[in-house]
Amino acid sequence: MENLLQQIEGYRQEISSIQPNGAETLETYRIRFLGTKGIVKALFGEMKNVPAERKKEFGAILNDFKQFAEAKYEQWKAGLTSTEEQAGSVDLTLPGDPLNVGSRHPISLVRNEILSIFRRLGFSVAEGPEIEDDWHNFTALNLPENHPARDMQDTFYLHRSPDWLLRTHTSNVQIREMEKGKLPIRIVNPGRVYRNETISARAHCFFHQVEGLYIDEHVSFADLKQTLYFFVQELFGRDVKIRFRPSYFPFTEPSAEMDISCLICNGKGCNVCKHTGWVEILGCGMVHPQVLENCGIDSNKYTGYAFGMGIERITMLKYQINDLRLFSENDVRFLEQFTASL
Numbered sequence: 001m002e003n004l005l006q007q008i009e010g011y012r013q014e015i016s017s018i019q020p021n022g023a024e025t026l027e028t029y030r031i032r033f034l035g036t037k038g039i040v041k042a043l044f045g046e047m048k049n050v051p052a053e054r055k056k057e058f059g060a061i062l063n064d065f066k067q068f069a070e071a072k073y074e075q076w077k078a079g080l081t082s083t084e085e086q087a088g089s090v091d092l093t094l095p096g097d098p099l100n101v102g103s104r105h106p107i108s109l110v111r112n113e114i115l116s117i118f119r120r121l122g123f124s125v126a127e128g129p130e131i132e133d134d135w136h137n138f139t140a141l142n143l144p145e146n147h148p149a150r151d152m153q154d155t156f157y158l159h160r161s162p163d164w165l166l167r168t169h170t171s172n173v174q175i176r177e178m179e180k181g182k183l184p185i186r187i188v189n190p191g192r193v194y195r196n197e198t199i200s201a202r203a204h205c206f207f208h209q210v211e212g213l214y215i216d217e218h219v220s221f222a223d224l225k226q227t228l229y230f231f232v233q234e235l236f237g238r239d240v241k242i243r244f245r246p247s248y249f250p251f252t253e254p255s256a257e258m259d260i261s262c263l264i265c266n267g268k269g270c271n272v273c274k275h276t277g278w279v280e281i282l283g284c285g286m287v288h289p290q291v292l293e294n295c296g297i298d299s300n301k302y303t304g305y306a307f308g309m310g311i312e313r314i315t316m317l318k319y320q321i322n323d324l325r326l327f328s329e330n331d332v333r334f335l336e337q338f339t340a341s342l
């Protein structure tokens with residue numbers, strides 16, 4: 001009996017000192033101690049040799065040992081689910097896995113920046129459908145029946161229907177706003193637009209615009225100039241200069257294109273400004289009276305200005321990007337370079 005108790009104590013110590021280090025050892029342990037031909041079973045078999053008056057005492061010790069051996073097995077098995085615990089060591093001094101935080105797309109950054117400037121001037125943001133009918137994309141905007149922009153070569157038509165298309169500019173949103181008949185209107189319209197172009201470094205079949213519209217009584221070209229001057233100063237800095245060149249758009253009269261002094265060479269002449277010192281950034285003008293009338297607005301009482309810019313173009317200038325395709329390829333090496341709070 002004393003001999004048996006010593007044996008049990010020895011096994012206890014052995015079990016306590018076992019370092020879990022692999023599935024095979026766990027299984028060996030189970031077979032050795034808890035298996036049908038294992039130590040625990042064998043010890044129970046010794047019961048018949050224990051004197052009757054000590055059977056109770058021995059039974060209790062044996063049961064306690066059995067529970068101890070089983071508990072060790074369960075604890076060890078549970079620990080095996082984690083490789084670190086299995087190896088018996090977790091190195092808390094190792095550097096953590098990098099947490100890759102996404103960044104905003106440069107087009108979104110610049111769009112948000114543009115919208116924020118106009119919001120501060122009292123403009124609100126309006127959006128509208130990318131699939132549009134002929135009236136809101138062309139006719140209401142005074143784009144004549146035979147205008148080249150309507151050509152299948154330039155516009156994506158849906159199901160070959162002459163009436164449904166992918167909008168070629170965000171001006172459809174301004175038309176829809178004007179048709180609501182609530183004046184004055186002071187809105188900016190960001191959005192994606194589509195043109196049937198062959199994809200290259202300088203052209204894409206879709207790009208992004210921000211257009212703006214202000215309609216009220218007594219709105220003048222001077223208001224337009226000052227608003228756009230403030231806008232570019234906020235976007236590019238106080239030192240930027242502007243100039244207007246006469247232009248033509250069917251939906252504005254008079255029309256102009258606005259240049260800013262080249263940010264790269266400060267007006268001295270470089271490749272970006274093609275040695276002119278100036279780069280074009282947007283088109284603008286006074287809303288054509290016919291466009292106002294098309295939307296039920298009295299052109300004798302109300303006047304308005306409008307402008308439009310390509311976000312890609314402004315982003316390329318701001319970040320010195322020379323290939324439009326980078327914006328839609330989603331290459332992380334390109335995208336991760338842009339971080340900002342807006």
Ligand code: 2U9
Nearest residue numbers: 171174175209251283284306307308309310
């Ligand atoms: C209404 C009336 C007039 C919006 C305008 C431009 C001039 C213009 C281009 C800039 C580069 C398009 O992205 S781009 O290719 N836009 O030059 N857009 S005036 O005129 C409007 C809009 C809505 C009702």
